[in-house]
Amino acid sequence: xTKDNRLKIVFHGANACNFQEGFAKILGLDVEIRSLSDxxxxxxxxxxxxxxxxxxxTKLDGQLPAPKALRLYHAPAAGTDAIDVNCLPANAQLCxxxxxxxxxxxxxxxxxxxxxxxLELADQGLRKGQWSYWAGRPNALRTELGGQRLGLxxxxxxxxxxxxxxxxxxxxxxxxxxxxxxxxLVDQCFGLNDLFAFAASSDVIVVSLPHTQQTEGIVNADFxxxxxxxxxxxxxxxxxxxDEKALFDALKQKRIKGAVIDTxxxxxNAQRPECPPSQFDFSSLDNVLMTPHMSGWTAGMLSRRQxxxxxxxxxxxxxQGLLNCVWPIxxxxxxxxxx
Amino acid sequence: xTKDNRLKIVFHGANACNFQEGFAKILGLDVEIRSLSDxxxxxxxxxxxxxxxxxxxTKLDGQLPAPKALRLYHAPAAGTDAIDVNCLPANAQLCxxxxxxxxxxxxxxxxxxxxxxxLELADQGLRKGQWSYWAGRPNALRTELGGQRLGLxxxxxxxxxxxxxxxxxxxxxxxxxxxxxxxxLVDQCFGLNDLFAFAASSDVIVVSLPHTQQTEGIVNADFxxxxxxxxxxxxxxxxxxxDEKALFDALKQKRIKGAVIDTxxxxxNAQRPECPPSQFDFSSLDNVLMTPHMSGWTAGMLSRRQxxxxxxxxxxxxxQGLLNCVWPIxxxxxxxxxx
Numbered sequence: 046x047t048k049d050n051r052l053k054i055v056f057h058g059a060n061a062c063n064f065q066e067g068f069a070k071i072l073g074l075d076v077e078i079r080s081l082s083d084x085x086x087x088x089x090x091x092x093x094x095x096x097x098x099x100x101x102x103t104k105l106d107g108q109l110p111a112p113k114a115l116r117l118y119h120a121p122a123a124g125t126d127a128i129d130v131n132c133l134p135a136n137a138q139l140c141x142x143x144x145x146x147x148x149x150x151x152x153x154x155x156x157x158x159x160x161x162x163x164l165e166l167a168d169q170g171l172r173k174g175q176w177s178y179w180a181g182r183p184n185a186l187r188t189e190l191g192g193q194r195l196g197l198x199x200x201x202x203x204x205x206x207x208x209x210x211x212x213x214x215x216x217x218x219x220x221x222x223x224x225x226x227x228x229x230l231v232d233q234c235f236g237l238n239d240l241f242a243f244a245a246s247s248d249v250i251v252v253s254l255p256h257t258q259q260t261e262g263i264v265n266a267d268f269x270x271x272x273x274x275x276x277x278x279x280x281x282x283x284x285x286x287x288d289e290k291a292l293f294d295a296l297k298q299k300r301i302k303g304a305v306i307d308t309x310x311x312x313x314n315a316q317r318p319e320c321p322p323s324q325f326d327f328s329s330l331d332n333v334l335m336t337p338h339m340s341g342w343t344a345g346m347l348s349r350r351q352x353x354x355x356x357x358x359x360x361x362x363x364x365q366g367l368l369n370c371v372w373p374i375x376x377x378x379x380x381x382x383x384x
Numbered sequence: 385x386t387k388d389n390r391l392k393i394v395f396h397g398a399n400a401c402n403f404q405e406g407f408a409k410i411l412g413l414d415v416e417i418r419s420l421s422d423x424x425x426x427x428x429x430x431x432x433x434x435x436x437x438x439x440x441x442t443k444l445d446g447q448l449p450a451p452k453a454l455r456l457y458h459a460p461a462a463g464t465d466a467i468d469v470n471c472l473p474a475n476a477q478l479c480x481x482x483x484x485x486x487x488x489x490x491x492x493x494x495x496x497x498x499x500x501x502x503l504e505l506a507d508q509g510l511r512k513g514q515w516s517y518w519a520g521r522p523n524a525l526r527t528e529l530g531g532q533r534l535g536l537x538x539x540x541x542x543x544x545x546x547x548x549x550x551x552x553x554x555x556x557x558x559x560x561x562x563x564x565x566x567x568x569l570v571d572q573c574f575g576l577n578d579l580f581a582f583a584a585s586s587d588v589i590v591v592s593l594p595h596t597q598q599t600e601g602i603v604n605a606d607f608x609x610x611x612x613x614x615x616x617x618x619x620x621x622x623x624x625x626x627d628e629k630a631l632f633d634a635l636k637q638k639r640i641k642g643a644v645i646d647t648x649x650x651x652x653n654a655q656r657p658e659c660p661p662s663q664f665d666f667s668s669l670d671n672v673l674m675t676p677h678m679s680g681w682t683a684g685m686l687s688r689r690q691x692x693x694x695x696x697x698x699x700x701x702x703x704q705g706l707l708n709c710v711w712p713i714x715x716x717x718x719x720x721x722x723x
Contacts, residue, residue, distance in 0.1 A: 060520040147530050147554065154553075155494070155501035161682075162494035165504065167675040172667040174658040176651075180681035181399040189684040191486050213552035214493075215486065312515075319513040328511040336506040342519035343500075345528040 052076040052362065053114075055093055057102035058083040064101060064121045064351055072355040074362065085109070099358055105132050112137075117361055119354050120371075123202075124255060124283075130372045139372035140357055143202045144349030145341030149281050150206035152340035153251055156279055156305040157211075159334070161190045191215035196247025198264070199282060200226050203253035219246045237263075244271035249279065256283035266291035272301050279305040281340045284322075293325035296332055303332040307340045391415040391701065392453075394432055396441035397422040403440060403460045403690055411694040413701065424448070438697055444471050451476075456700055458693050459710075462541075463594060463622075469711045478711035479696055482541045483688030484680030488620050489545035491679035492590055495618060495644040496550075498673070500529045530554035535586025537603070538621060539565050542592035558585045576602075583610035588618065595622035605630035611640050618644040620679045623661075632664035635671050642671040646679045 054076055056065045062080045069078055079097075081090045083104075094100070095110045099117045104127040112118075115137040120128060125141050133139060167178045178185045195211045197204040200222045208218045208230040220226050221235040221243040235243035240263070244250065250272065254260045264278070264287040272278070278301060280287050289310045295301055309322035327333055357367050393415050395404045401419045408417055418436075420429045422443075433439070434449045438456045443466040451457075454476040459467060464480050472478060506517045517524045534550045536543040539561040547557045547569040559565050560574040560582040574582035579602070583589065589611065593599040603617070603626040611617070617640060619626050628649045634640055648661035666672055696706050 063520065063522050148526070148528060151497060151529055151553065152501050152503075155497040155503060158490060158494040158497065159503060162491050164491075164494060164498060164673060164675060167678055168673050171661060171674045171676045174660055176658070176676040178678035178681070179652070179676045180678055181402065182681075183402050185678065185681055186402075186686060187487065187678070187682040189487060189682045190490055192684055210549070210552045213549045214490065313518075319515070321513055322510060334503060334507050335510045336503060337510045337515040337518045339506055339517035339519055339524065339526070342517070342521075342524055343526045343528045345531060347525060 052098050052358070053079075053093070053096055054099040054101070054358070055079045055081050055097040057081045057085075057094065057100050058104060060103045061101045061121050064347060064354065067348075068351055068355065071351050072358060074359065076358075099361075101354060103127060105129055107132060117357065117367070119357060121350050121354065125371050126256065133372065138367055138370055140367055140369045141371050142350040142353045142369060144353060145343075145346045146202040146206035148343040148346045149203050149253070149340045150210050151343075152307065152336075153207050153279060153281060154210050154214075156334060157190055157195075157249060160277075160303075161188050163187070193217075193248040194219060194246060196221070196243060196250040198243070198250060198252045199254040200228075200231070201253065203281065204251070205230070207251055207253070219243060240268055241271040244268050245273060247276065248273070249277045252278070252280045252282045252286055254282040254286045256285050260286045262286070262288045264288060264291075266294070269295045269301060274300065275302050277301065277303050277305065279307075281307045284309045289323055289325065293323070293327065293330075296327075296330050299332065303334070305334040305336070307336045308338055312338070391438065391697070392418070392432070392436050393438040393440070393697070394418045394420050394436040396420045396424075396433065396439050397443060399442045400440045400460050403686060403693065406687075407690055407694065410690050411697060413698065415697075438700075440693060442466060444468050446471060456696065456706070458696060460689050460693065464710050465595065472711065477706055477709055479706055479708045480710050481689040481692045481708060483692060484682075484685045485541040485545035487682040487685045488542050488592070488679045489549050490682075491646065491675075492546050492618060492620060493549050493553075495673065496529055496534075496588060499616075499642075500527050502526070532556075532587040533558060533585060535560070535582060535589040537582070537589060537591045538593040539567075539570070540592065542620065543590070544569070546590055546592070558582060579607055580610040583607050584612060586615065587612070588616045591617070591619045591621045591625055593621040593625045595624050599625045601625070601627045603627060603630075605633070608634045608640060613639065614641050616640065616642050616644065618646075620646045623648045628662055628664065632662070632666065632669075635666075635669050638671065642673070644673040644675070646675045647677055651677070 056062045065080055079093045081094055085091050085094055091110055095112060096114050097112055098114055100112055100115060101119045101121055103120060103122060106129050113134055115134050118133060118137060118139045120141045123141050123143055130139055170177045191214045193216055195216045196219045198221050200220045211218055212230050217232045218230055219233045220231050221240060223237055226234045252264060269291055296304055311320055311322055313320045327335055360367055395401045404419055418432045420433055424430050424433055430449055434451060435453050436451055437453055439451055439454060440458045440460055442459060442461060445468050452473055454473050457472060457476060457478045459480045462480050462482055469478055509516045530553045532555055534555045535558045537560050539559045550557055551569050556571045557569055558572045559570050560579060562576055565573045591603060608630055635643055650659055650661055652659045666674055699706055
């Protein structure tokens, strides 16, 4: 094989380039690999992009050159909303990645345990000789997570990973999902036409839905009003699934106990590297834990996704069917075993 | 039944008195229940103690009046080291309680997740518009708990409860125990003659051993030196199981990554309500999380123990064998199903 005939793989943009280090070794094929900037302004970047056999990237639109030789566009993420499939050449496939669910489940469990196990306050006290949480003191009794009812809005990779851990703590697990869920981890399943009963059924609601026309604002003021006043809302799906104003108002008016929000309504960009995550001043509230869309971003997630992408490229080379295919919409979807 | 013939139950001391509220209802028998101070200085307290059929308490020694009518001394805790069985009348039995293991397992899992999910720092940053942990940033990659190796020193109620949760996170579980453990939750079991290999085998060591002649100082300087430098030690057993000076020196010299210590070497008393937990200045260290012996103290633990104690009193009344019997040492030990 001469150099010119080698498979051309490009990592496009800063996000995708995180997945390049060590990728050649995992792939184990004689290929050409390039890292390209988001705006393709480096010398030859435009040409490298146009001629790529495989693009690993998060954004495809009409502003970018047409990738005319493309056979596989691989998102290094689950969400592919910024990838316009109309810009893919005929016969090119779009695949995505999971592998973030274990990371997100760890984030969710840490957030769930936090109000029950006040480690920071206890540490700050004992360093000053104060034994406020000492066993034997009646007003020091902690609560337990184990007896609580977990409500999972969405039961995909993330919901399942959270359910598995929550069950080991003894929590009961309720699910609201488009299709009925039959899973020994799930105690009660609600349809999407029964969302208020679902909202009322749980002490903690974890939202892991993607952002689609159907899910936008599905957690609205009425949903939040249906929750019990002592309940906590956790959003690790996408910001707009939870109505921005309804969430802010409910927290400000303390209609629910609190929220843990990782996915937001406004994100920084090059022009504005520091920005608030919402048009409303969530930082003025003391009943919200605010994190910057971090829940899935771990070294373990990165290496699991590299394995998925490398596996799909080897399958393509061998002429085998691809896994995690998003476009063309497959009849049966086969997902990668590590995802 | 006249009033004088009713069963006389006393809760003795501030710790035991935590378990009285709501107890009569759980028990459901027509009995006489009294709460007595630790030093029995109230009017008639001395007499109530001496005539009790059942004492629920944590301390029995020769300084206290002989409970000559006693049939059952029930500790509302697992540890019975402060109860001198030589002070029990013939035919009286000593029983203990568990029900703390779920609470302690929640504490341990929260402590395990803490370094991997920096919720507090992320929240403090985002409130100022800083997105330091934002997904997509290479230097923001978190680590995961799931890939780590857990080492359980002791595999009783607490060890099992921690193992169950840790497994759901994908951790591998190593155990060091007096007797060989055969449990699908356990990947590798070490004998107590193989402690250094055990110490080297894990990324986190959780000590849940009781304090006995055999366990005192079992985690000594040599054990800590056998741990990997990135390992973390968690003690939820009893302070003296871990050698006080060896632990302090190892942390000060950063020979291990850190420690989470809940059980200590010095405790407050009435004369000294605020006191440091050790003769060494642990509060000068930044690689230890210090908590005031709080891990098992939850409302759930309290109500599970009330159920155990009430169940044993009903068994005694019916002439049935008691559960969780500590003295006389039973041939077979039956433990309460809720424990």
